[in-house]
Amino acid sequence: MMPRFYSALKYAAVLIWSAFVLAPFMWALTTSFKTANGVTGGPTYLPWIQYKPSLHGWESLFGGAGGIDIVQPYIDSIIVTVGASIISIVLGTLAAYGLSRFQYRAGFVKNSDIVFFFISQRIMPPIVLAIPFFLMLQFLGLLDTKTGLIIVYIALLLPIAVWIMVDFFDGVPRAVDEMAMLDGCTPFEAFFKVVLPNSLPGILVALMFCLIFGWNDFFFAFTLTFTDTQLLPVAIVALNSSVTPWWSLSASALISVAPLVLIAFFVERLLSRGTLAGAIR
Amino acid sequence: MDQPEFRFYKLSFLLPGLLGLLAVILFPLFFTVRVSLSGWSAVSPGLDFDGLANYRALVSDVRFWQSFERLAGMAVGTVLIQYILGFAMALLVWREIRYRRFFRVLFLVPMMTTPVIMSVIWRTILHESLGPANDFLGLFGLGPYPWLTDGSFAMASVMMVEVWQWTPFMFLLLLAGLISLPREPFLAAAIDGAGPVRTFFNVTFPLMAPVSIGAIIIRLIEASKIMDSVYVLTSGGPGTATETAGYYIYIRGLKDFEIGYAAALSVTYLVVMIVLLTVIAKLLVRTFVGRGT
Amino acid sequence: MARIHLEQVGHSYGGGTYALEKADLVFEEGLTYALLGPSGCGKTTMLNIISGLVRPSDGRVLVGGTDMTDVPTVRRNIAQVFQFPVVYRSKTVFENLAFPLRCRGWNTTRLRPRVEEIAELLGMSKRLGQSARNLTADEKQLVSLGRGLVREDVAALLMDEPLTVIDPQMKSDLRRRIKQANARTRHTVVYVTHDQNEAMTFADEVLVMRAGRVVQRGGAQELFENPRDTYVGTFIGSPGMNFMAAERIGGRIGFAGVALLPATAANEVPDAADLRIGIRPEHLAFSNDGEQGIPASVNFVQDQGSFLIVDLTVASQTIKVKVRREVRIPSGPARLSFPAERLRLYADGALLTP
């Protein structure tokens, strides 16, 4: 028929979507080099031609005038996200292995109900949890601390780890761990010596998802920390006041999404190798 | 492996995670239920006992139920759009296309970015006079449009930002599904003489049914928590035009400080969501997969 | 239906060694062929060349005299059954079978009798209204086959190890139904397998392949009785053929000091060649007459039920003899008779035709 026409249509669709995806980043990039003059005169795009570029927005992130110091929130964000992710992966992997291999029964509660309980935590809107969490952390003296946030984030990320790892372990033949036990391994040894070394792809996928969801949380960081601890999203949104410094905002936005964009490359590699398909189903 | 010898091990695997989660979640849950039975507010702080008064009040709270309807419409609408666009993009970069891996990375990027931060950027883009959105449409003689200040436009804006942010998630799950599909059914369809359209409806789509259901349910769960973008873009406004259930609870709880009432709203919200999502999941499984499996 | 001619076809992946060596092969119209060999022997490559999934690096593919070398799979008019059963999950059995015809624009009235006929042939008539998703693996495989059979324009029906994922207990029944269906429709069938029994059960002609070459082609009986080389002799039959180092005795050839084959055969034998006498375990017998036959000693007997496999040493070589259960096995020394008409002579592994 008209393969050329279809091919053109296909590329057109891909390019239009690409433009939509890229638009906010391009806008943020150009805005980050503007000053108040470049913004208030209406939308401009091309530096030098339409406005005079300045590094003011970027400088303001590192203690420059009219901005924020982004370094400390950055470090705090990394500590909280990575810490909560690793704890969630450890607990989640263990629980998922148990749920995949053993039959649990307590009254009418069975394995599928326990899995559902884990996953159902994702249904809770942050707002439902915010006030009790606030009181709980206050009681524990962990309000406005990284430890407090890590505890809260575990509740958010553990369901993700369990969800991905249960599916993953269900796909690993049981015969392998049975064999290890017949070879003299206790269930722990079977898990650590045989199952775990063969589960790295699944763990990587789970870890990435935890990192993404942890890094991107705003609401809990917003309600449970104030001054001593400040995570990146909170610090940036704080700029979003009535007189918004668009330039600082744009620069900080770009800098904060950068590490996760690197993860996109990593996800794509797992995806193209088919690893993801095994882990998400 | 359900012999007594395994009991110690089987509990050791499950309990750290389960108890950990229970410890973190159980207090908030019970606390919320308890608070919902109290009249805790800015005026009278404290855990008194008010019976079902809050629940009685919320039954006739039109604003709450409207925000619920709005949430349902928004969640279902955005997820549907995300599904269609995500599936389309996944199909496009699945096989024969140049720079396939580049596009795959690019299409994943939005989900990696922090929703609240990107919403801030979107707010500048949609700025009526200073943002590029109206400037761009102006090239075609359209607009300017009140993106964030008119009810319907604000709704569309929030949904567009949600679609931008979360279509990649759908795209990721569906593309992972597509990549894992066996080759034979497609060869068989080609040999049977099926064209691209027939192949899609008879091979690709049915094979993708389980992945589709999973992806839609996950996205519905996440979409029902829609919050960050509303908070940044419109703060529920103008008026209550973009107020979702979650946002309404936030206003009653953390802004008006009617803690007891907000807790009752939360409990109601949770129950409704769990019931709704379970029903939707069952329905999806039935329509996509059919009975028996 | 058409005659398939692989004209000097050969293939090497990426220009290295040939996965399939250049050769001329013809598949006649309406016959069933089996490509038999271990994995990596080139049988799948050959199948993919016929179906068009692989473009051969050398030669031409002629179907009914037309050059199809560059024609893509879709337009080759072939049907294929894969290792893993393929059905359209969302459709009924009827619609599955009807699918190829619908793709060709047939309407329901026109295709119904054809679909019902094929369903009948496969023994699936009662299943027509059922959803294909709930079929067992062997039934799904029948549906896959049926989609090929339902088309009247099929040049060849290719089957790529179709019994791989079928439960061992169901294999025999499925094998039977496929064979009966093929016998009725008389398509040209090319069947790829690594299982000798399947190949010999199915095919009018078996092509035994090894290291990219067809080492022998022929009917089941021919392969069994006259294996072209020692590899085929060992590969076909259970247990495989016995091959004993032979010696020249006067103008004749024999072993253990006994001349077994006439001089006529011996004349054609190259002098320096490694000579072996081949005989099938079931063609050897214990001689009751104490004087006749070659002396042998029984090492052990394997009881298979209806048959016994006797392991013997004859002139310091090991030989297996397969006899029916009722045969009395002497313990210790015995004498074996070698029927001359069953003996085959191999020089450097290749059969010498007498």
Place this chain on the structure above:
Amino acid sequence: MSLVVQELSLVRNGVPHLGGVSATFPRGQLTAVIGRTLAGKTTLLRVIAGLQAIDGGMLDLDGRPFGRLPAWKRDVAMVYQQFINYPHLSVFENVAFPLRKKRLARTEVERRVREVLSTVGLADFGKRRPSAISGGQQQRVALARALVREANILLLDEPLVNLDYKLREQLRDEFRSLFSTQEHSVVIFNTTDPAEAMMIADQIVVMHEGRIAQIGKPADVFEAPVSVAVAEIINDPPMNILAGRIDGDGLLLGEGLRLPAPPRLATLPRRAYRFGVRAGELAPADEAPLVGAVTFSEVSGSETTLHVAGEKGSVVLQLEGVFVMPPGTRIGVAIPADRLFVFEDDGEGRLISAPAAIGGS
């Protein structure tokens, strides 16, 4: 010195997997458990291994009960149907794994692994990963890992079923020497193939629908199967079973097939029975009471199996050698009356009379 199981029972979701299984498996002997798919063979092995809980019953080894020991303390080695190895370890490390677990000296581990790898013909494959070798070789690795331990109990769950038939034949032949190193072990081998069971086993256990139908020496089970089910299971192709009766005129089989009653059967009460005859004992004949058309012929190893459908009954014949017999060919089938097995004509189909035993080892 043996493994004894008593009254093992297991019911899951209302399905009885084991219904009171009792048997003795002597050390130094190979017991073949034969039965159809889902007869309970695999369940039995998993119970012995400690991978499956039971509702009731006893397990003991040399008089010591071990039913309460966890799997990892039982000293049981197992080889699965699927080729299961540790994917992340080399062939050598796979085989060494159980020995390292026992904390044997390094040199001892090296020596034993090398020895067993060369026994299974994989001496040069030690450095490869399981995914880089063929299916047959993977199963050899699994075998090596089971053999190297010299475990008390060695379980093999249809280890050859996924290999193609030439490899199966080859490994089956090697079993004799492979298991010679396991002279103190209880070896239990599951199979659905009677020839395999007959060839390698010292003792055969026939399982049917979760119960033990017969235990005995291979030749005894083959010559005198206690029931129709056993007769079908222990013969490949399954024994032909024809309904019929003994009356004043002799035997009446199938749909009006008349045979004179041999002396052994003439004395039996005149009533309905089920008659069995082995496929290999039927022969084509020109003048025969049963005439029919070949519906299907299949080649199996060196034998040809013919399915013949006649007006008076349908039978399966097994002929020595490879023949081409196109469907539709009409042949006569001679039925040797003195080779008939007679079974009760009821659900159980108990054996009433078997023909005289012939030959065997």
